[in-house]
Amino acid sequence: MSNDVVVSARNMTKRFGNTLVFKDVSLDVHKSEVVAIVGPSGAGKSTFIRCINRLHPFDEGTLELLGHRLTGGKAKVPRAVLQDIHTRVGMVFQTFNLFPHLTVIENIMLAPMEVKKMPRAEARERAMALLEMVGLPHKRDIYPKRLSGGEQQRVAICRALAMEPEIMLFDEPTSMLDPELVGEVLGAIQRLAREGMTMLLVTHEMAFAKEVADTVVIMADHEIAEMGPACEVLESPKTERAQQFLSRVLKPEQAADDFVAARTASQGGDR
Amino acid sequence: MHTMLQQWALYLPDYLKGVGMTLELTGAALLVALVFGFILALARLSKIRVLDWAATGYVEIIRAIPVLILLFICYYSLAQAGLKLSGPVAAIVGLGGFYAALYGEIFRGAILGVDRGQREAAEALGMPRSVAMRKVILPQAFFAILPPATNQLSNLIKDTSLVFTIAVADIMFQANSALSQNFLPLDMLLLAGVIYFLFYLILSKFLARWELNVQRRRS
Amino acid sequence: MHVALHYLGVYGVGALKDIALTIVSTILSIILGVLAAAGRLYGPKALQIAIAWYVEIIRGLPAILQLFIIYFGFDQIGIHFSPLMAALIWLVAYGVGYAVEIFRAGLMDVAQGQREASAALGLSPSTTMRKIVFPQALVAMLPPLTSFVVLQLKNTTLLYLVGFADVMYEARLGVDATNQAGPLYVMAAVVYLIISLVIGRIGMRMERRAAAYR
Ligand SMILES: Nc1ncnc2c1ncn2[C@@H]1O[C@H](COP(=O)(O)OP(=O)(O)O)[C@@H](O)[C@H]1O
Ligand SMILES: [Mg+2]
Numbered sequence: 216m217s218n219d220v221v222v223s224a225r226n227m228t229k230r231f232g233n234t235l236v237f238k239d240v241s242l243d244v245h246k247s248e249v250v251a252i253v254g255p256s257g258a259g260k261s262t263f264i265r266c267i268n269r270l271h272p273f274d275e276g277t278l279e280l281l282g283h284r285l286t287g288g289k290a291k292v293p294r295a296v297l298q299d300i301h302t303r304v305g306m307v308f309q310t311f312n313l314f315p316h317l318t319v320i321e322n323i324m325l326a327p328m329e330v331k332k333m334p335r336a337e338a339r340e341r342a343m344a345l346l347e348m349v350g351l352p353h354k355r356d357i358y359p360k361r362l363s364g365g366e367q368q369r370v371a372i373c374r375a376l377a378m379e380p381e382i383m384l385f386d387e388p389t390s391m392l393d394p395e396l397v398g399e400v401l402g403a404i405q406r407l408a409r410e411g412m413t414m415l416l417v418t419h420e421m422a423f424a425k426e427v428a429d430t431v432v433i434m435a436d437h438e439i440a441e442m443g444p445a446c447e448v449l450e451s452p453k454t455e456r457a458q459q460f461l462s463r464v465l466k467p468e469q470a471a472d473d474f475v476a477a478r479t480a481s482q483g484g485d486r
Numbered sequence: 487m488h489t490m491l492q493q494w495a496l497y498l499p500d501y502l503k504g505v506g507m508t509l510e511l512t513g514a515a516l517l518v519a520l521v522f523g524f525i526l527a528l529a530r531l532s533k534i535r536v537l538d539w540a541a542t543g544y545v546e547i548i549r550a551i552p553v554l555i556l557l558f559i560c561y562y563s564l565a566q567a568g569l570k571l572s573g574p575v576a577a578i579v580g581l582g583g584f585y586a587a588l589y590g591e592i593f594r595g596a597i598l599g600v601d602r603g604q605r606e607a608a609e610a611l612g613m614p615r616s617v618a619m620r621k622v623i624l625p626q627a628f629f630a631i632l633p634p635a636t637n638q639l640s641n642l643i644k645d646t647s648l649v650f651t652i653a654v655a656d657i658m659f660q661a662n663s664a665l666s667q668n669f670l671p672l673d674m675l676l677l678a679g680v681i682y683f684l685f686y687l688i689l690s691k692f693l694a695r696w697e698l699n700v701q702r703r704r705s
Numbered sequence: 706m707h708v709a710l711h712y713l714g715v716y717g718v719g720a721l722k723d724i725a726l727t728i729v730s731t732i733l734s735i736i737l738g739v740l741a742a743a744g745r746l747y748g749p750k751a752l753q754i755a756i757a758w759y760v761e762i763i764r765g766l767p768a769i770l771q772l773f774i775i776y777f778g779f780d781q782i783g784i785h786f787s788p789l790m791a792a793l794i795w796l797v798a799y800g801v802g803y804a805v806e807i808f809r810a811g812l813m814d815v816a817q818g819q820r821e822a823s824a825a826l827g828l829s830p831s832t833t834m835r836k837i838v839f840p841q842a843l844v845a846m847l848p849p850l851t852s853f854v855v856l857q858l859k860n861t862t863l864l865y866l867v868g869f870a871d872v873m874y875e876a877r878l879g880v881d882a883t884n885q886a887g888p889l890y891v892m893a894a895v896v897y898l899i900i901s902l903v904i905g906r907i908g909m910r911m912e913r914r915a916a917a918y919r
Pocket of ligand 1 (some may be wrong): 255256257259260263
């Protein structure tokens with residue numbers, strides 16, 4: 216593993232019971248690289264990035280991550296390793312998952328204080344700095360319910376950043392947002408990219424992927440259909456499966472037809 | 487163990503009479519509770535203030551009073567006031583009246599739980615309120631009602647065990663009379679326990695599973 | 706003065722006994738219920754099954770039958786309890802069966818995403834439970850806990866049947882002595898009504914405070 220590779224997946228395979236989620240996924244992520252993962256829903260993108268920070272175990276293959284080597288299968292990862300990974304890898308969820316019973320600033324301060332034993336005053340100061348960065352310092356004493364989706368997601372980003380992670384994982388961070396709120400969240404992510412954060416980002420925003428990602432991975436049918444430099448993959452995909460997917464996202468009317476066809480098929484299937 | 491089974495066999499016919507009484511009471515009280523409960527739900531949802539208040543007051547007060555006291559009031563207090571009800575009738579009135587409050591809340595919750603959009607859609611189509619209720623709201627509310635209704639039915643059966651205190655010969659009554667004859671309270675109470683537990687299993691397991699299936703098939 | 710009003714004093718004393726019994730049994734039920742819920746969710750398989758069956762039996766049998774088994778039934782095998790002792794054991798044994806389910810439902814009510822977010826931040830399982838899951842579960846548990854306390858209070862009405870001298874017991878004695886079933890039972894109903902409503906009010910206030918963030 217070369218010095219600046221921080222994530223190295225080799226032939227990772229994941230199943231839920233008997234259903235295959237993805238198989239034979241191999242992928243290297245270098246320090247400060249931004250990798251965008253795109254693909255049709257159900258392809259296994261979310262599950263893959265959850266396997267990276269071990270929210271889910273995986274079944275086969277190996278994963279080298281920040282100096283740890285994890286193998287698939289039943290073997291239990293020692294608590295200390297898990298703890299180290301979770302501390303050094305930040306995650307932002309599609310559904311934000313802010314802690315509803317804590318105020319904005321308490322959400323951000325909790326992990327540094329509990330995990331890193333950071334003194335309260337310092338945690339507060341740093342939380343404020345993060346809130347300034349995303350333009351939400353005035354919301355610090357409000358409960359998450361009272362924030363818009365875009366604001367909640369920006370707070371969730373701050374919460375993850377408060378642990379000073381070396382790698383950030385984003386699982387469709389904007390797909391639950393109203394269109395007019397997408398920009399503010401993407402802006403915060405773009406800023407992180409410019410500052411050199413290593414990131415894996417599952418997204419449906421193709422234009423954004425093209426702009427911020429160094430590498431694009433297209434996942435479809437439980438495997439990597441194509442992977443390479445962002446512009447290359449998105450503009451002139453080589454595999455048929457990748458072309459198919461991209462033509463659908465880029466041509467909405469085609470997507471609409473597919474949607475209707477899929478709906479009809481699945482409703483027929485229920486009977 | 488051997489003697490216990492012998493005693494069970496000896497008293498089983500009495501217990502079965504008790505089972506008959508328990509089931510009759512449960513059925514009659516359930517009927518009262520469903521009908522009166524539905525009326526209470528409609529009253530609470532009605533635009534007529536007085537009806538809403540009266541129904542709300544009834545539900546809040548009745549729910550806060552122990553069933554046993556309601557039974558005593560129906561049996562002893564009403565008799566003192568000149569309205570003499572037989573034990574079973576007092577039991578049906580007391581249990582039915584109490585469970586009507588609970589069922590009323592279940593109905594109300596289910597009706598309110600039907601999406602507002604459904605009400606508005608029906609209104610936009612020009613349906614009168616009563617038609618919308620019958621054709622749109624209630625059919626959808628019905629399946630939300632089933633699980634809590636079954637749960638309360640299971641509670642109702644258990645609460646019928648209090649009627650022996652007003653001299654109604656249910657399962658519990660038979661158990662008490664048996665144990666005062668053979669002085670084997672544990673054995674005789676356990677037989678009653680087995681019977682009640684069977685009712686419970688039937689309601690909570692089989693019926694609940696059936697409901698789950700119905701719901702799954704519909705969604 | 707109406708003859709029934711002479712009983713206000715003994716009703717008051719009886720009510721205090723019922724309230725004390727409700728409070729003590731509720732506290733014990735909650736403590737044991739938390740432990741049992743933890744065992745039900747996270748304990749070894751055999752313990753999980755044992756607790757699940759305990760809950761089913763408590764919920765499946767009439768309350769009065771459980772009381773009679775403890776007071777009369779155990780007598781047959783040489784275990785004799787005083788009315789107070791039987792009352793306490795019964796209320797706690799019964800209460801634990803209900804409390805387990807309240808805690809279990811409350812803990813399961815907390816969205817999986819909350820645990821995941823907590824784990825992803827590196828919080829330990831015990832911190833996750835203390836700081837994230839339990840505070841949210843508590844809010845979901847308060848309404849059923851309030852109903853539970855009312856249920857336990859109502860259960861105390863059955864205790865006269867084993868000779869525990871509470872409101873119902875005094876009411877029975879009074880009716881025997883005066884034949885005033887009307888006012889005496891209605892007065893008893895009012896006593897329980899008032900206590901129930903007060904419990905409901907307290908519960909509502911706690912809910913409102915705990916759920917401020919919702
Ligand atoms: N916890 C789970 N248990 C069982 N199956 C799951 C679970 N999570 C996801 N899946 C299944 O795995 C497949 C991939 O899901 P996911 O990773 O969410 O895809 P994507 O994010 O690409 O849309 C889907 O078919 C989904 O139903
Ligand atoms: Mg996904």
